[in-house]
Structure formats: structure tokens, C-alpha cells
Amino acid sequence: MSIADFSGRVRPDACPGALQVHEAADGPLARVRLPGGAVTAPQLREIAACADELGSGVIELTSRANVQVRGLRSASAFAARIASAGLLPSAAHERVRNIVGSPLSGRGATGSLDTQPMVDALDRTLCSRARLAGLPGRFLFALDDGTGDVTGLGADVTFVAAGAGPGRLLLAGADLGLDARPDSAITLMIAAAEAFLDERAAHAAWRIHELADGPRRIAARLNGLTAGPPGDSDDPDGSGHSGGSGGSGEASRHAAAPAESPESPDPPAIRRAGRIAQRDGRVALEALVPLGRLTPAQAVALANAGPTVRLTPWRTAVLLDLSPGAADRAADTLAEAGLVPDPASPWAGVTACTGRPGCAKSLADVQADARRWVSGLDAAPPAPVHWSGCERRCGLPRGRVVQLIATEDGYQERQQ
Structure with missing residues (x-):
């Protein structure tokens, strides 16, 4: 399908999937849809195995509670394994x-x-x-x-x-x-x-x-x-x-x-992490995923920590239906794996785009720079902070945000 964007160009709908991958600077990127953010423990383990065995070992959480696996060496092998895991119910509809x-x-x-x-x-x-x-x-x-x-x-x-x-x-x-x-x-x-x-038949619209x-x-x-x-x-x-x-700004960034x-x-003022009381007396546990990236080992830790996993549009992971004791044990397990169940953590409110080497347009390895910056904090920053590799500022949260934007001469700070 080819449609015009708001600047008048005509281009295909390039949203990646498990079958149609995106050729990123660090290799093919596949996106796996997880409706409602729901993923079973065996499925999450298989995604982790695919990232480890077929990709670069990077699993990204997206703002639609999907996952992306970067740096694939065999896109066809990845698609076959994802389909076998029950994550590709319709090849025609997967995107x-x-x-x-x-x-x-x-x-x-x-x-x-x-x-x-x-x-x-x-x-x-x-x-x-x-x-x-x-x-x-x-x-x-x-x-x-x-x-x-x-x-x-x-x-x-x-x-x-x-x-x-x-x-x-x-x-x-x-x-x-x-x-x-x-x-x-x-x-x-x-x-x-x-x-x-029906309505878009005569119009160039994606939304x-x-x-x-x-x-x-x-x-x-x-x-x-x-x-x-x-x-x-x-x-x-x-x-x-x-x-x-x-409309035009969103379209151009996409x-x-x-x-x-x-x-x-997600509104950046909301700090998401920690225990949540369920109405049935059980507990849900939400963990921050630093910069929205999971390692295969962290994905396996999530799969092993509780009976029901939900990924969220704000790039966290929630374990549902835990007893209070199980929630305590899960929090320890996730913290040991490098995930963050503490809402007061320095990671709260810190986001970043992909940066180098995954994005050819980026002027810096913002993921590494953001991690070094967070390592020097004792508490969560007073306002959300977003690191961007260029002026496109991909992943920028809404609301009040401190922006650190990479330039040829280092990072420029702005307020949104």
C-alpha cells in the first residue's frame, strides 16, 4: 500500500512486523504484536531465545505494548519460531x-x-x-x-x-x-x-x-x-x-x-512501579524496564517471576495475581535481573530514543549516555528526562519534560 504523507511525498506503509522487517542501521528489526500486552511465559521465553540466538540480544518494548527484536541474522527463521509460539495467528493481518x-x-x-x-x-x-x-x-x-x-x-x-x-x-x-x-x-x-x-479510500490517511x-x-x-x-x-x-x-508532526516523525x-x-507525571493491590486481595507488581529495553535474561526472569505477565504502553511490565509473599519474591528476582520495581528509583521518568548504533540519523549513543547519567543519580529526577539522538526527538513524552538532544557539539538541554 502506498499513500502520501503530509509533506506530499508518496511512500509505503513501512510499519514493521514479524514478516515485514525494518532494515535498521544495526540490522533487520522485527515487531511482534501482543494484543493487550498479553504474553505467556513460554512465549516470552521464546522471544528471549530468538533475541539471543537470532538477534543482537536487544528486546524493545513499544508504546503499544508490543516487542521489537533488533539485529536479526535470519528474519525467516525468526518468523517461523514466532509463528510456532502462537504469536502470528494471521500472516495477512499481523501488522x-x-x-x-x-x-x-x-x-x-x-x-x-x-x-x-x-x-x-x-x-x-x-x-x-x-x-x-x-x-x-x-x-x-x-x-x-x-x-x-x-x-x-x-x-x-x-x-x-x-x-x-x-x-x-x-x-x-x-x-x-x-x-x-x-x-x-x-x-x-x-x-x-x-x-x-471506506472514508480513507479517497484520502491519504493512516489514522x-x-x-x-x-x-x-x-x-x-x-x-x-x-x-x-x-x-x-x-x-x-x-x-x-x-x-x-x-497531525503533520506525528506523520513526519512516523x-x-x-x-x-x-x-x-503516558502522562509523564505518573511514576509507574511497585505493588498494586488487586480487589481480590492478591497483588500486581509493576516493574520499570530501563529505557524500554530487555535483555534475554531479563525477559526470562519476567517469565519465571509470576503466572501472568502484561507489558504496558508505558514500557513497563506487570505481573498479575500474586500473593503478597510471591510479590515480595518476584520484586527481589526482578531487581536482581536489573528491572526496577521501586517507584523512587533514578530510572523513574527517564526515557531515550534508540540512538546509535541502531539509528543512522542519531548523533550519539544516547542509550549508553543516559545509562551513565542515571548511574550518578541518588533518586528519581524531579521532572521526566528524555534523551534524543537528533532533532526528531523520537519517543518524546507529552507534558513537562527536560530534553537532552544530541548535537555535533554535545547535548543541548531544552524544556518542553
Whole structure:
């Protein structure tokens, strides 16, 4: 598929997958979709083994809770092993299985719905529709358990649970009054994706917000399928989406860096790590993954530490359904592996782009520089800090951020 970006160029949709890899400066990069961030322990061990045996040993977490394996020596062998692990249910749809979900999936204090079964149902339905293989690789679905944690990601189509009543269907982050119940939400989300394909037929758009008046146009096509008609919105143009300061800016950054997430979706003021009380009396444990990179050994440690693993859009890992004692043991295990279950850690709020050697445009090895900088801290920095290898500033979080941008003469500090 070839479409024009906002600068008028015509280029293919280059989002990588497990079959279509991205030729990065450090070798082929493959992206494995994990709907809802869900991955079984055997699957995580296999990803770790592939990174160790077929790649450079680098596993990256993305802003859609997927994983990337860098420096592949045999892309075909990698794809075969990923398929055998059950992570490639449809070769035709593998790059469009972009589904995020609330990591706690109804277990937390404010979540009201177990969204993971809905994530799985949406994935199956998506893969069963041949036409939806034509969705752009950046089109995003989200299912929010009522917590509001993934609502702000600016997904193209978001279902938000609302206790015992009907939830809402958001389009590009805009609430147009579309009611949706859990038992009908998947049908509506699929219909919205098909409506987008109808609307984009004459337009160069990868996301709903890139269509002129996109949310309203999609809502109009859904009228009659929902429990309530579209209503007025304070955000008629869908500009409430996250992931960029504007449509053209997001598009240009995506074009330059096919690796996922030129914009980190999580509000940087939230420090994520530590124990989380589940409503059933058990415990979830969230661990920071420094700079969003796992080694194969760390991936195996995660797989061995708890019965249920969820990767998150803010590049952390959550272990679910632990007893208090098991949570203590898991925290020790993850800390020994170099992961960070402490919200006060110097790693809290520190992010970085890929940098050298993975990105040919980078002017510095920002990952190494950021690690050296963090090693000299005693506590988390007062504001989030993002390290960038060039002016594209890939991975830049929203909100107040201290930016350290590599130049020919060292790093330049800016405030966002």
C-alpha cells in the first residue's frame, strides 16, 4: 500500500512486523504484536531465545505494548519460531493487530471490567475479516477497563467501560456520544475500522484524526448500530488524540522512524512501579524496564517471576495475581535481573530514543549516555528526562519534560 504523507511525498506503509522487517542501521528489526500486552511465559521465553540466538540480544518494548527484536541474522527463521509460539495467528493481518488494553484488566480499585477477553475477541474478529488486513499499520484499537489508563492514548477506536451501565466508544479520542455495551463493543469497533477504510479510500490517511472531520464522519456511519446517536462534542476535529502535537508532526516523525511510538503516550507525571493491590486481595507488581529495553535474561526472569505477565504502553511490565509473599519474591528476582520495581528509583521518568548504533540519523549513543547519567543519580529526577539522538526527538513524552538532544557539539538541554 502506498499513500502520501503530509509533506506530499508518496511512500509505503513501512510499519514493521514479524514478516515485514525494518532494515535498521544495526540490522533487520522485527515487531511482534501482543494484543493487550498479553504474553505467556513460554512465549516470552521464546522471544528471549530468538533475541539471543537470532538477534543482537536487544528486546524493545513499544508504546503499544508490543516487542521489537533488533539485529536479526535470519528474519525467516525468526518468523517461523514466532509463528510456532502462537504469536502470528494471521500472516495477512499481523501488522494490523494493534490493540492495547488496561494492563490490570479490571483488577484494580477503579477498573470495572475484565478487558482481556474482549481484547482476545477483537483480535480474533479482526483476523477473520480479510478486508481489515488493509488497515494501515498505525491504526490503533484500545479497550479501557474504566480506569482511564489507556483512554488517553489517542487510539483510533477506544471502548471505555463504565461500571454496570453502557460504556462509550471514542473515535480518535473524541467522545461523540456513542454508547456501547461490552457485548456489542467488538461489533462496533470492527464496524468503525471498516468505516475508516471506506472514508480513507479517497484520502491519504493512516489514522482517523488525519481525515478531515474524521471522528464525525466515522460516527455518522455507525449511527443506528450504537445504543445512542452521535451527540455534540467539545472536540469535533478529534484533536484530543495523544501521540503528537499535531497531525503533520506525528506523520513526519512516523515516516522518519518506523520503530513504534515517536510519542510516548503516558502522562509523564505518573511514576509507574511497585505493588498494586488487586480487589481480590492478591497483588500486581509493576516493574520499570530501563529505557524500554530487555535483555534475554531479563525477559526470562519476567517469565519465571509470576503466572501472568502484561507489558504496558508505558514500557513497563506487570505481573498479575500474586500473593503478597510471591510479590515480595518476584520484586527481589526482578531487581536482581536489573528491572526496577521501586517507584523512587533514578530510572523513574527517564526515557531515550534508540540512538546509535541502531539509528543512522542519531548523533550519539544516547542509550549508553543516559545509562551513565542515571548511574550518578541518588533518586528519581524531579521532572521526566528524555534523551534524543537528533532533532526528531523520537519517543518524546507529552507534558513537562527536560530534553537532552544530541548535537555535533554535545547535548543541548531544552524544556518542553
